[in-house]
Amino acid sequence: MSDNNVRYLLGNNAIALAINECNTDVVAGYPGTPSSEIIEYLARMKPKGHVEWSVNEKVAMEVAIGASWTGGRSVATMKHVGLNVASDPFMTLAYTGVKGGMLVISADDPGCHSSQNEQDSRRYAAFAQVPCLDPATPQEAYDMIAFAFEFSEMFETPVVFRPTTRICHGKSDIKLQTSAPTEHEIGFEKVPQRWVMLPAHARVRHQVLIDKQEEMAAALETSQWNRLEMVEGARLGIIASGVASVYSKEAINRLGVKASYLKIGAYPAPTGLIRELAGSVEKILVIEELEPVVEEIVRTITSGMEVEIHGKDVIPRYGELDLGTVELAVAGAAGLDYTGYTAPGTDIELPNRPPVMCPGCPHRGSYYAMKKAFGKDAIFPGDIGCYTLGVQMGTMDTCLCMGASITVSAGIYHAGETKPICCSIGDSTFLHTGIPGLLNAVYNSADITVTILDNRTTAMTGHQPNPSTGLTVLGDATFMVSLEDISRACGVELVLTTDPFDIATTIDTFKQAKEHKGTSVVISKQECIITARRRGIKLTPFCVDRDECRGCKACIKFGCPAIEFDPPEAEGEKGHSRIGNLCVGCGVCAQVCPFNAISEVET
Amino acid sequence: MTEFDLVIVGVGGQGAILASDIVGKAAVNAGMPVMAAETHGMAQRGGSVENHVRLDCRYGSLIPRGRADAVLALEPAEALRAVDYLSPDGVIVVNTNPLLPITVLSGSADYPAVDDMLLELQGRCKRLVAVDADSLAVQAGHPLTTNVVMIGAVSSFLPLDVQSLEDSISSLVPPKTVDVNLAAFRLGRKAADTTD
Numbered sequence: 001m002s003d004n005n006v007r008y009l010l011g012n013n014a015i016a017l018a019i020n021e022c023n024t025d026v027v028a029g030y031p032g033t034p035s036s037e038i039i040e041y042l043a044r045m046k047p048k049g050h051v052e053w054s055v056n057e058k059v060a061m062e063v064a065i066g067a068s069w070t071g072g073r074s075v076a077t078m079k080h081v082g083l084n085v086a087s088d089p090f091m092t093l094a095y096t097g098v099k100g101g102m103l104v105i106s107a108d109d110p111g112c113h114s115s116q117n118e119q120d121s122r123r124y125a126a127f128a129q130v131p132c133l134d135p136a137t138p139q140e141a142y143d144m145i146a147f148a149f150e151f152s153e154m155f156e157t158p159v160v161f162r163p164t165t166r167i168c169h170g171k172s173d174i175k176l177q178t179s180a181p182t183e184h185e186i187g188f189e190k191v192p193q194r195w196v197m198l199p200a201h202a203r204v205r206h207q208v209l210i211d212k213q214e215e216m217a218a219a220l221e222t223s224q225w226n227r228l229e230m231v232e233g234a235r236l237g238i239i240a241s242g243v244a245s246v247y248s249k250e251a252i253n254r255l256g257v258k259a260s261y262l263k264i265g266a267y268p269a270p271t272g273l274i275r276e277l278a279g280s281v282e283k284i285l286v287i288e289e290l291e292p293v294v295e296e297i298v299r300t301i302t303s304g305m306e307v308e309i310h311g312k313d314v315i316p317r318y319g320e321l322d323l324g325t326v327e328l329a330v331a332g333a334a335g336l337d338y339t340g341y342t343a344p345g346t347d348i349e350l351p352n353r354p355p356v357m358c359p360g361c362p363h364r365g366s367y368y369a370m371k372k373a374f375g376k377d378a379i380f381p382g383d384i385g386c387y388t389l390g391v392q393m394g395t396m397d398t399c400l401c402m403g404a405s406i407t408v409s410a411g412i413y414h415a416g417e418t419k420p421i422c423c424s425i426g427d428s429t430f431l432h433t434g435i436p437g438l439l440n441a442v443y444n445s446a447d448i449t450v451t452i453l454d455n456r457t458t459a460m461t462g463h464q465p466n467p468s469t470g471l472t473v474l475g476d477a478t479f480m481v482s483l484e485d486i487s488r489a490c491g492v493e494l495v496l497t498t499d500p501f502d503i504a505t506t507i508d509t510f511k512q513a514k515e516h517k518g519t520s521v522v523i524s525k526q527e528c529i530i531t532a533r534r535r536g537i538k539l540t541p542f543c544v545d546r547d548e549c550r551g552c553k554a555c556i557k558f559g560c561p562a563i564e565f566d567p568p569e570a571e572g573e574k575g576h577s578r579i580g581n582l583c584v585g586c587g588v589c590a591q592v593c594p595f596n597a598i599s600e601v602e603t
Numbered sequence: 604m605t606e607f608d609l610v611i612v613g614v615g616g617q618g619a620i621l622a623s624d625i626v627g628k629a630a631v632n633a634g635m636p637v638m639a640a641e642t643h644g645m646a647q648r649g650g651s652v653e654n655h656v657r658l659d660c661r662y663g664s665l666i667p668r669g670r671a672d673a674v675l676a677l678e679p680a681e682a683l684r685a686v687d688y689l690s691p692d693g694v695i696v697v698n699t700n701p702l703l704p705i706t707v708l709s710g711s712a713d714y715p716a717v718d719d720m721l722l723e724l725q726g727r728c729k730r731l732v733a734v735d736a737d738s739l740a741v742q743a744g745h746p747l748t749t750n751v752v753m754i755g756a757v758s759s760f761l762p763l764d765v766q767s768l769e770d771s772i773s774s775l776v777p778p779k780t781v782d783v784n785l786a787a788f789r790l791g792r793k794a795a796d797t798t799d
Contacts, residue, residue, distance in 0.1 A: 008624070008631040010641075033643065113642075137638070137663075170664045171624070171639040173631045243663060250662035324667035341669030343687035346723055350680055351712035353614065353704035355650030386648070392705075553710070561649055561705050 009174045011138035011167045015105070016041035017174075018145035023182050025049040025072030025100065028060035030432065031461035032079030033114040034168035035107035039077060040462065043473045049073075053464050053473045056402070056432040057082035061089045061104070068102040068158075069195055070188045073149055077105040080121050081401065085433065087124070090158075092197055094128040095205035097156035100184050101149035104130075108164045110289045111320030116384070116401060118318065120291040122267060125160040129209055131216055132160040132267040133225060134242035138172045140265065144225065146179055155216050164289065165320070166243050217268040225265030228273045230280060234260045236334055237281035237307075239274065239298060241265070241288040247326040248287045255327060257334040269297045278302045285333040286311035289321050356389060359562040360539075360584035362526035363387045363453055365500035367395040368558060368592065369524075370422060370451065373510030378420040381409045383434075385426035386460045387453050393559060395424065403433025410437070410446035420514055422449040427483060428458035428466040435486060441519045442491040449513040449520045450492075452483050455528040463531050487521040494520040501526055503591040529584055539585025540600045544577045548597035551575040555589045555598065563589060605635060605762035607658040608666045612685040613677030614702045615650050618750035621775060622675070623654040625754050629763050629771035630658050640664035649705065651681055658762060674728075675757045677736070677750060678702050679720050686727050695728045696757040696795065697721070698736040698749060732756055732795045739790045745780070748787035755791025765792075 009017070016038050019027060026049055029039045043051050049072075054060035057078040064076035078086065083106040090104065106121040125132035133148055135141035141163050148159040193201050220226070236259040240248035245263040252259055262277050264270065274297065278284060284307055286295040295311035302309060314329045315321070324340055331338035357364050367390050370380070382388060382396040383405035390396040398408050405423040413421055425434050430452050438450060458464040465471040470480030487495045494516045498509040506524065513520040527537075544555075551574030555563050562582035568575040579589070579598070590598040609626060613619040623639055630637040640655040655666045668687045673694040676682030682697040689695065699717055706712040725731045736752040743752065751772060758768055769785060776784045 006631060008628045008637070037643075166640060166664055169641045169643050171627055171637075171641065172664070173636055246661075246663040247665075322665040322667055323663060323670075327667070341667070343668060344727065346683065346686075348683060348715045348719060348723055349713075350684055351704050351706045351714055353649070353651045353680075353684075354706070355615065355648035356705045358648065389648070556709055559705065559709060561708065564703065564708055565710065 005176045006173050007176065008171060010037060011141055011163060011170045012037035013041045014138050014142040014174045015145060018142045019075055020045050020047045021179050022073060022146055022149050024075055025184065026064055026067035026074040027051045028054045028063040029077035030054055030057045030060055030082055031458050031464045032082050033461055034109060034165040035077055035079045035105060036461045036464065038105065039473060051473055053466065055467060057086040058089060061086035064102060065089060065093055068098040068100045071184050071186050072100040073184055074100060075103045075105060079115065080106050080108045080119055081115060081117060083121060083124055091128050093158055094130050095202055095209055096194055096197060098152055098158055101152035102158045103148050103161050104158050105161045107168050108162055110164055113165050118290060121160060121162045122293045123291055125267060129213060130158055130160055131220055132162055134162050134265050135167050136243055136245045136265060138167055138170050139174055141167050142174050155212060157216065164243055220266040220268065221270040221272055223266050226270045226273055227263045228277060229261045231258060231260045234258050235282045237277045237284040238330065239264065239284060239286045239294060241294050244287045244289050244321050244326065247321055247323045250323055251327040251330040255331055255336060255338065257330055264294055269294050271301055274298055274301050278305055278307050281307060283308040283333060285329060287315055287326055287329065290317065292317065356561055357386065358529055359560050359582045360529035360586040362455055362500045363390065364560060365503060365506065365588045366453055366524040367393045369500065369503055369506035370395055370510055372507045374420050374422050374514055378422055379412055379417060381405045381412065381423040383425040383429045385429055387424055387426055390424065402429055403437055406434055406437035406441055406450050409448040410441045413446045413448050422451060424451040424453050427452060427454040427456065427468045430483065431467055435490065438487065439490040446519055447517060449522060452521060452523045454483055454523050454525040457528050457531050459528045483523050492519055492521045497523040497525055499526055500524045501586055501588055503588060533584065540603065541583040541585045542587060542590055542598050543579050543601045545597045545599065546576050548595055549576045550595050552594065555593055558589055558592050560589060605659040607762050608671045609656045609673050609675060610666055610671045610685055610688045611654040611656065611675045612681040613652050614681065615648050615652050617677045619652045619654050619677060622750045622754050623656045624775055625768065625771045626656050626761065628775060629767040632770060633763060633767045635659050636661050638664040651684060653685060673757055673760050675753055677753055679717050682724055683720050686724060689728055692729050694730045694760050695724050696732040696753065697724060698753055699733050700735065700737040734791065734794050736791065739794060740787055743787035743790050744783035748784055751784045751787040752791035755788035756795040758792050759795060
């Protein structure tokens with residue numbers, strides 16, 4: 001029967017609810033899949049505390065640290081690679097410790113569903129000597145938040161909370177708790193030994209950090225997030241962590257394997273429970289996604305014991321796990337004759353369906369004009385956002401991390417590459433980590449063109465506002481920063497702004513920038529078509545005049561999903577392009593057509 | 604026994620997430636535990652979208668290959684792409700209207716004949732339900748209700764009663780569109796019941 005306290009929620013929504021219920025004073029983050037919805041849901045709840053989209057993860061981390069040092073509860077939230085950006089304050093935060101409870105949410109993406117790598121945040125937690133919670137289900141993610149705040153306050157330590165894509169973007173029935181409201185006294189206390197990391201203070205704090213490890217580990221060991229289920233007479237022990245623990249439990253039950261089972265959800269890993277399990281079995285299989293964090297500890301603990309250890313020899317160290325993979329490993333360890341499922345396969349070849357830039361996406365016009373002006377042999381370093389899909393248009397030659405387009409361009413130039421170099425970076429990414437790269441390019445005389453693809457939003461992660469949008473996360477108006485002014489302040493002499501829906505002017509603009517000696521900036525400015533349409537902007541769609549169309553496919557090569565090609569009906573004919581109902585009326589294809597065969601639909 | 608593993612596939616923009624939400628929320632309203640996995644991010648960008656919904660489940664949300672009780676496909680090529688998830692005893696409910704990917708539009712790949720794909724799907728399941736959901740959506744009152752037509756088409760296979768599903772639809776779609784969406788659901792359910 002339905003229960004009023006049970007709701008069907010996205011993992012990130014459940015996490016946001018828990019943060020709100022914990023009376024959190026400050027939440028700061030930068031959007032990144034799969035973490036973005038945490039702040040979005042939180043903002044919709046109109047919380048009592050402060051919520052912000054920060055300009056990058058380092059900034060978010062430091063804002064949250066300031067709040068914690070002032071006695072408030074705080075959260076810094078980001079995707080796993082965001083923690084790289086925020087790692088500088090994070091590593092030293094471990095020394096200073098916290099005052100108000102502080103969580104560092106670093107959402108991992110095993111399988112690289114929407115990321116440039118699949119690093120394991122548990123490694124960061126261990127590196128910094130900070131506890132880490134690794135939820136197995138969305139429900140556990142919800143339940144862990146309140147515990148994490150209390151633990152953080154008890155041990156004056158930040159806590160890393162590491163949900164993965166399957167938790168963040170999983171949905172399930174979530175049983176909500178009613179928690180007693182907590183009070184935190186706000187007020188910054190001047191304690192230089194804690195908050196001023198001069199070498200003399202840092203040496204002391206490092207020792208404090210090391211000294212509290214044992215006590216923290218002991219408290220986590222017996223927490224509800226670790227669970228040992230001993231089975232009388234079992235010769236096999238299975239240890240599984242995070243989301244892998246539910247796959248493992250299901251595999252054990254389905255296969256009917258007799259095994260003792262240790263589920264781990266908190267780190268440092270519980271050495272006492274591991275030792276207890278290891279002492280009772282002949283063989284241990286460690287099942288965890290990505291890095292062998294638990295396995296390494298198990299091997300250390302069991303050295304000298306007569307127990308056989310398996311882990312990354314049978315479970316991949318890369319990619320996302322699922323029940324099928326885990327079942328095979330469990331069956332193998334149990335000595336079962338089980339081969340899993342082999343799909344019969346098909347002879348029909350399916351066309352790939354890669355994600356594409358939307359019909360009416362301004363980036364398509366920008367890239368078309370860029371390629372026309374610079375030539376296809378130019379070097380086009382790129383960055384992270386929707387526009388990374390420019391790889392399909394031949395205008396994305398590199399993509400490494402946030403902000404790297406400008407700096408990699410400079411490196412390519414300084415290495416002696418003589419071809420023209422034109423990179424692209426989105427407005428949000430430019431504000432995130434692009435500015436220092438631009439300043440550096442000017443300072444060190446890199447002869448490159450930097451294109452800021454300014455679509456007025458952080459589109460890829462779901463249209464979050466940024467400082468150039470002029471809105472806060474709550475939708476309130478705020479200062480709207482000028483990308484032109486920032487570029488000029490960095491010392492760029494040639495700063496040009498163009499509308500990518502106007503192809504001829506945009507080509508001319510890129511040509512001017514190409515001719516310029518030194519660092520130039522082209523701001524290709526046109527609102528993201530999705531946010532524009534949500535605001536109610538509707539343009540007249542376009543159509544092809546079949547009598548004028550020569551079937552040259554210039555519009556097809558432009559790559560807009562709204563344009564289809566009808567093959568010739570008879571021999572000797574060339575066929576015709578046709579614009580379908582996906583057209584939103586940007587009108588760029590009409591400018592691309594060499595025969596003026598495309599025009600607005602007459603109304 | 605109400606355990607049921609459902610894979611829902613389609614193309615970004617077709618409303619696959621709403622489709623899985625309808626099922627998931629109906630289950631929760633009926634007091635049934637449910638675990639679902641969603642594809643985010645590519646939803647507005649025309650890529651393949653794959654959601655897993657596991658009813659009466661307390662484990663992980665991912666359905667292993669060969670184990671799904673049903674594959675619900677909002678597009679025929681996506682049905683074939685996802686068919687490895689299906690158990691040999693499973694059901695495929697497929698919308699017969701193709702959406703051509705950019706690789707086909709640009710001439711770098713061919714789109715297989717729909718009849719060939721349906722024949723292939725037929726050989727991979729216990730029951731194939733092929734529905735012209737686009738036409739039924741128009742008949743219901745709006746072309747964007749294709750996803751709800753398809754939920755109707757798969758509904759009689761789910762361990763959920765009609766009322767829970769209809770309540771779930773009413774609570775999830777915009778208030779002004781409730782009637783159109785309920786009409787879409789019923790047309791889909793009827794179409795599946797009359798398909799061999």
